[in-house]
Amino acid sequence: MALERWFRRKRPTRGDDDASPKGLWLKCSGCHAQIYRKDLIANLFVCPECAHHERMPVEARVAMLSDEGTFERWSGRVAPTDALGFVDTEPYVERLEAVQKKSERLDAVVTGAAELDGVPVALAVMDFGFLGGSMGSVVGEEIARVAERAADEARPLISVAASGGARMQEGALSLMQMAKTTVALEALAQRRLPYISVLTDPTTGGVTASFATLGDMVIAEPGALICFAGPRVIQQTIKQDLPEGFQRSEFLLSKGMLDDVVPRAALKARLATLVRLLRAGLDGEPGDGAAPPVPLAREVSLAGAGGAGSGLGSVRGGVRVDADEAARALDAIGAGADDVDGGQGSGDERDDDGNVGEESRSRATSV
Amino acid sequence: MPLPFEKPMDELEARIRDMRAYAEDQHVDLSSEIVALERRLESLTRDTFTNLSRWQRVQVARAPGRPTALDYLGSVVEGFTELHGDRALGDDPALVAGVAKLGEIGVVVLAQQKGRDTKENIHRNFGMAHPSGYRKALRMFDLADKFKLPVLSLVDTPGAYPGIAAEEQGQAWVIAACIQRMSRLRVPAVSVIIGEGGSGGALALAVANRVLILEHAIYSVISPESCAAIRWRDAAEAPSAAEALKLTAEDLLEQGVVDAIVEEPVGGAHKDPAGAIEAVRQAVEAEIEELRRVPSDELARERRERFRRMGRFLEAN
């Protein structure tokens, strides 16, 4: 069922992209200007006309932040399971299967090692296109693991959030990921390794209220929706109009909640500068034995997850991420750039956002 | 007002009352009839409450007359002394903080307080804290560590308040900070979910060494109503959402989210507040008694590990 729906939705778009010259053009969701697809991609998915920052595919983000050929993927060893047997209008397993096929990812985050302007770092990049970037057990586990491995390898961590919040199909277990990711960050803190959090459009709910705002520095992209409760929920609660620019990056900067708002084109350089600076204190480079490492527990609970024998092979759909994600550079993304509209029309976005507070925001659409 | 499924019990109770009044009035001995009716009432109550749907459990968790956090504080601890204010913006009545004695031990207490009537509900914002409340909690965690006072938190909130000021003042930021600060406590921390454990606003006070839950309390990532509105696009599907979310005490124990269930008196805490309060007192005392012997480093490490383990997934071989 899920697959049929997916194909019904996707095929015409794909067809347009391949066959019709119309697919070469995109409409900016900020100024509605028609932009040549390749120009948008070359401009890091920022509108050349109005500087509106479109949501960016994960591969493009990884490519943008990693020095060429340096990204080594760590994520992809854990896969989601339907612990609660959650069914709404469609079973959670079917939704998962469909989005795994579409995204060629097991869940909504990609992590790995990279060099950022020559500095070895660990990266965690969330995928809003995967069930609204919602955080369930797997996203929580990947974030925890990347923090711990970064600490082991003395790498600063940079996370790029894009999430509708906790994944409600995993119930209280998804709520617990807020605490899990938070305690895992201790590994970095104990070694005094920098953790910089980048908030992109949208970052909401349980992700905002956990690891994403616990960076030593918290930076946002321009115009991003960043909130705990989404605008729709607040409007329903207070029954008044919301102030102009409410819950957007610039608004939050003025309220003192962010260290800075940095345009995408300047992000990599800014991150490199900050990481270098944080490592240039009086003690020299932390993580190189300056602070005694305190070991943290690493056991993984697989109780109820199908037992020790269940590997990825038992995942329905059996989708695997390509081993070499580094190869997916901007050009490659460009070829399949319906990620820009991501099959996430505003109607479905609400369906996929996985959380309370998510508003549906128009995105660049093929014209 | 009884909950919908309490009506038969309510009617039986009324009959027992009438019979008693009649017996007294007319000086007749109806004691054997009354005892029989009371037995019937108890077995009916027991049957009803062991077979409640998850949605009905949600209704019990929110039942009017269910003891609130301050009701517990009157008996679970002695000499509760409230400490006000976050030292920055104000004092949030939805999140009550203070110090007290638990047996012979001094403790820091954090309590999410719903109202017992409309007036108090408005004053307490229905137990939905603003950032100021969570900032007050942060201050209390520091106090607890400095003076080695174990932390007891009573969780009962529909969620952190979703409003303009709350967002401007960093609701997400302070919840994250509370989770982090509480996880770092070097003293024992015990949380009891006494009614509604609503999402991040509840978790912010429940990063404890032991998380207990009352038999008819709930703990969920989202309210059944909001879940229904998003996933079914129909808030009337809340009963289906409650089923799907697996948010009862037994569900949470099975998921490893809570450590133990505190049994409520037959018919729920709202039928016998004193009984429920005493059950919580005993459970909390036992947990603190056990945890007080654990060294500080160990407490922090165990608490971190408790939450690090949370979740279910498949692992590649």
Ligand SMILES: [Zn+2]
């Ligand atoms: Zn534009």
